[in-house]
Amino acid sequence: MASAKTQPARGMRDFLPEDVRKREFVIGVIKEVYQRYGFEPLETPAVENIETLMGKYGEEGNQLIFKILKRGVHEGTGEADLALRYDLTVPLARVVAEYREKLPKFFKRYQIQPVWRADRPARGRFREFYQCDVDVVGTESVIAEVELCSAVSEVLETLGFHDFTIRINHRKVLGGMLKYVGVSQNEQSSFLTILDKLDKIGADAVELELAKKGFQGDLVGELLQYLVFAQDNAQRSQHAIGELHKIANFMNDGSPDRAQGQWQLAQIESLASHTPAHKYLRFDPSLARGLSYYTGTMFEISVRDLSGSLGGGGRYDNLVGMFGGREIPACGFSLGLERILVVMNERGMFSTDTIKGPADIMVALWSENDRGNSLALAMQLRARGIRVDLYPEPDKLGKQFGFASSRQIPLVAVLGTEELLRDEVKLKDLRSGEQRSVKSKFVSDEVLQLIKGDK
């Protein structure tokens, strides 16, 4: 038969065992921490009705959605009725609207699933990637914000990150400043989309783009200058959130919204002092976030050696209402699994303590006639929780040892003719090269000792 193309589809990846083990380790840490904070798991289908997704992610988003052809006789029409999940927030909003009566009043959920975007693939940008979302639905209390920041900080600390920052801002504080410099409510979203590029394209380019859209004048210039300074400050200082009070009177439009935003940020700062989030939080009045659905706090997590963020989020009190007619407040965080993995790999943050190899021991096969004995030995070890590979063919022993060694399996057990006669098992430790014979009935204990010593 002719050989077919065997690569995965463009922008998609196969994960071989070592990749999966790393991914599952990170996901395991995320789940464990989120569960300790009382978050519950949710899963939604990979495929949604196309109307559920279209129009939720802006014009660019619509184009990046993978669309699925109608089946059967409709296939010829080219009509699409389904689409692949594009993020985990819109499905959450749909679920909350659909199961409102079954869900608790305060619904704290995490969701760790892949999403698909027909983006042009690039280094670190894939068409299938995992999002790790955590959201609190049903309360306006800033306890939601504080617990989210705390949980995310614990996740990153547990993974071994200690140099990240969680930049925080408030849409209403930023909105008050914009109003003060003459940007109307309707123009805010357009202004913020440009401002969001500040750390990517720099202040001059942002000023130019703003001017093109008609945002100019002394006040706009002054605001921009301030935001550049504040962003820089947020990235350098130790506890920039403590500087919060300094902006209370800066470009204050005097609106209740601005006051509320300022007050909420202050409360978050104060409550966060009880949590590990406190040392990572930085107030950054320039933080705009691209998405227009944020209504309150906004967050972004970064580390110095990764351009772009490890994750971000904020409060979106109007999104759920889109599906139910009824507004339900919500606040959430999304961590990017692929980016966390990129940094952890580059920094060498995975150790053999955290990522175990394929097996603790391999049982070699002495001869075709010894299959029963070798299998029985493997079963005896497995019954004690030991991860055992069994070599399936009676190859030369050297070849069998080579196989174990190339796969980083630390131990090999051999049941040769002599060992069988003496009711013994020969154990070889491939790490030290040492080998010894052990009475059959003690072999599990011996193996447990040897692999425990390794940890």
Next chain:
Amino acid sequence: MASAKTQPARGMRDFLPEDVRKREFVIGVIKEVYQRYGFEPLETPAVENIETLMGKYGEEGNQLIFKILKRGVHEGTGEADLALRYDLTVPLARVVAEYREKLPKFFKRYQIQPVWRADRPARGRFREFYQCDVDVVGTESVIAEVELCSAVSEVLETLGFHDFTIRINHRKVLGGMLKYVGVSQNEQSSFLTILDKLDKIGADAVELELAKKGFQGDLVGELLQYLVFAQDNAQRSQHAIGELHKIANFMNDGSPDRAQGQWQLAQIESLASHTPAHKYLRFDPSLARGLSYYTGTMFEISVRDLSGSLGGGGRYDNLVGMFGGREIPACGFSLGLERILVVMNERGMFSTDTIKGPADIMVALWSENDRGNSLALAMQLRARGIRVDLYPEPDKLGKQFGFASSRQIPLVAVLGTEELLRDEVKLKDLRSGEQRSVKSKFVSDEVLQLIKGDK
């Protein structure tokens, strides 16, 4: 805004927290057992190039594949270039062909991921469902078969199943019989597709369908009669695989293939005696399996209270070659997660011991001013590994207790004015109704005691 449709797409399901916890429990058991047998995890993309899938699953399969529209300007043409994963075997074959050099010579992998089929949804039949596959690639040794049956038996036993059977047959034994009664090599697949329906539509209907295709005569009748008897026997008897020798001379075409099949079954029976699979294995010469790619052993697992199987598999020594030109022997098993869950739910096999609720304890919020203290208490408990929910609003205490109780959270901690003055925490056990005050520094120990006592 107008309210939108909030159900999941047709044939797809949302999994609320309790569902996810059950699914993850079962998946966790499967992974743990497979890892103990030295199987390694593999993950492939949900989306494959359409050529990778088309033509691999027969005419019916082609129609059930979800196809994805080309993006951008191509969208209008209705052309599809991608498709959703339809099973986990074809992606495995592609991966083995693509990464042959990086993978171990004997590649033992498990893969637990969703697949999508545009089937008409029905009770227990979904358009998105999980498969749990486990395969050994690279050896013809029957050790592969024995370890697969053993691992699958341990998975089911660990989940609490003790009444299943693993029916086993061999394509070459069945092929020898067919040849003996006059079915040519080319006609075998057509004959087997009909025979596969034996336990669904019965012997008379099978005979009629066979006759329509021209398969008739005394020998065909005799074979069918024998297979009905043998199937019945396999379902009743305790160790039907022990009856294997009895068929050695039954309708034997004298071919080396038939002899090899018979010999391999006998070896599997003998080796399986070292494993838990032994008591579940039943030789069923009528087992045909629908898929035409099996070349040797075939398996099917069933329990009495589920029509259809919990899983199945077999040896397919030619499939991997489809992608690489080079044939590589392989043998595998696929468990159906949804069917396992259906039976476990119907039989009440999930207990509160295995499926934990959303949190071990809820910290109530006495007043707006106590947010800091309550948060600090929650953090203190979480630091000890306790899963803690924190009520975010200062509602009446009765309402807060009701919230915890409705979510099956067993404990509530209250930090009221009095407790604060005495440096105490009030703990209420909602299961017994008991409550007591505990000194702050002992509260974590006390909570750990209370939730351990529960387990």
